[in-house]
Amino acid sequence: MAREQFSSRLGFLLIAAGCAIGLGNVWRFPYITGQYGGAIFVLIYLCFLFLIGIPLLTMELSVGRASRRSLGKSFEELTPGSKWRLNKFWMIPGNYILMSFYSLVTGWMLYYMLKVGSGNVEVNITQAQAGAIFNNLLASPNVMLMCTVFVVVLAFSVCAFGLKRGVERITKPMMLMLFGLLIFLAARSFTLPGFSEGVSYYLMPNFENMQKSGILNALSAAMGQAFFTLGLGVGSIQIFGSYMSRDYSLGYEAFTITLLDTTVALLAGLVIFPACFSYAVEPGQGPGLIFVTLVTVFSNMEYGAIWGGIFFLFMLFAAMSTLIAVFENIIAITIEVFNVSRVKSVVINCVAILLLGLPCMYGYNYLSDIHPLGGESTILDTYDFILSNNILPFGTTCYVLYITLKRGWGFDNYLKETNHGKGLKIPKAAFNYYRFILPVVICALFIQGYVGVFGK
Known part of the structure; x- marks a missing residue:
């Protein structure tokens, strides 16, 4: 049977960008931009994105487009009989690890969209009160389970209809709405009293901040963000390369995807910092930024339930786009490796993801005494460490060696595929x-990751 392809280039770009655009664009990038020097940091980040992100993205896309296979069979298709196929046995689990905790966080977004958007958050609460709301959610495994099951079943249901009738038909309008909501929220920031102060902190060149945080730390943060923002190394982008046309060069397509990804990250800061400075709330990073800082801001804002509901709807779309994209990769791998139907693959993987996610969920309540990485670390932190600090760096290294070594696919074959088409x-x-x-x-990012976790 002929392999499905996207019905339009826009569909490919939006869905591939949806895979890359995730929570890190919103709860890490704006914070580290302000912390490490504003516009100076952005320029450094863009350099790393161009020098690291785009080349790595073209590698994964080229393997997918040339083989017309998922990670499950691509190495066998391009280099029959080689041992490169063995790499998939540790790269494929990365998709499951990612989805097992990302599904939980997506459930949090659903919960907050409903809670904030319905006006069930009191007016003029403090950051401590907002933190208590989040802690109450973490202490409620049944609530988290319901939200997680809903988003997982919904995302898998979309994938069950196939590429065109499911993934593309749903994700394309969802991504357009995501950009529309973000632009709307960014435009709204212009009317806030703290807009100029917030934007100055966020984007004005600030050598003092960079020196205070350390120039090497700023370079390391920019390099790490450029590397991790595209989510490369586990074949989640490769699968969409296998569905795309050959009309445009992969360098051109990779540039467009990274441009969309970076646009979301930059606009998110224009939403967050003017709001924080308008209501004298200290910006943070990670989950605290979204569920504590911004909830505090929205509760103090006129029509905060409306603006907060729209913001969390945007966050839900960003998270759901990643769920659908990576679930499609998992489904395609299962179909190719085990030769099962799409529906059977959907059912099996839906159950598997939910079961794998239970330890993360219970790590905040029933299993809260377990700290696998020491200190106050959670089971979710451990899942993230295994993926981000191990599987992703090794996965991208595998792709690099695969296209540069003579015993691999080879650089000439990579160039032939990557440069085919306009652009x-x-x-x-x-x-x-x-x-x-x-x-x-x-390798430097791999070492830095271990130092960051165990060198404290």
Whole structure:
């Protein structure tokens, strides 16, 4: 049977961008931009994105488009009989680990959209009170389970209809609404009293902040964000390469995807910082930024339930787009490896993801005494550490070596596929950069990740 393809290029770009656009764009990028020097940090980040993110993205897309297979069979298709196929046995679990905790966080977004949007958050609460609301959610496993089951079943139901009738038909309008909501919220920020102060903190060049935080730390944060923002290394982008047309070069498509991803990250800061400075709320990062800081802001804002509901709807769309994209990868892998129907693959994987997510969920209540990484770490932190600090760096290294080593697919084959079509071309002179520089950068990020967790 012929492989499905996207009905339009817009569908591919929005869905691939939806896979890359996630919670890190909103709860990490704006914070570290303000912390590490505003516009200076953004310029450094864009350089790393162009030098690291785009090349790595073209590698994953090229393997997908050339093989017309998921991670489950792509290495066998391109290099029959080689041992490269063995890499999938540790890369594929990365998708399951990611989805097992990302599904839980997506459930949190659903909960907050309903709670804030319905006006069930008191007016003029403090950050401590907002923190108590979040802690109450974490202490309620049944509530979290209901929200998680809803978003997981919904996302898998979309995938059950296939690429065109399910994934593309739902994700394309959802992504357009995501951009529309974000632009609307950013425009709303212009009317807030703290807009100029917030934007100055966020985007004005600030050498003092950079020096205070440390230039090396700023470089490391920019490099890490550029690497992790696209979610490469587990084949979640590769699967959409296998569905795309060959009309445009992969360099051009990768540039467009990273541009959309970065636009969301930058606009998120324009929503967050003017609001924080308008209501004298200290911005933070991570879940605290979304569920504590911004909930405090919305409760103090006129028509806060409306603005908060819209914001969490945007966050829900961002998270759901990633769920649908990675679920499609998991489903395609299962279909190819085990030769089962799409519906059977959906049912099996839906149950598997929910079961794998239970330890993360119970890590905040029933299993809250367990701290796998020491300190106050949770089971979710451990899942994230296994994925972000191990599987993703090793996965991207695998792709780099696969296209640069003669025993792999080879750089010439990569260039032939990547440069096919209209648009940006990767020069042959990039070989030494791919072969020697990219692995060193990935290795540095791997070491930094371990130092960050165990070197405190």
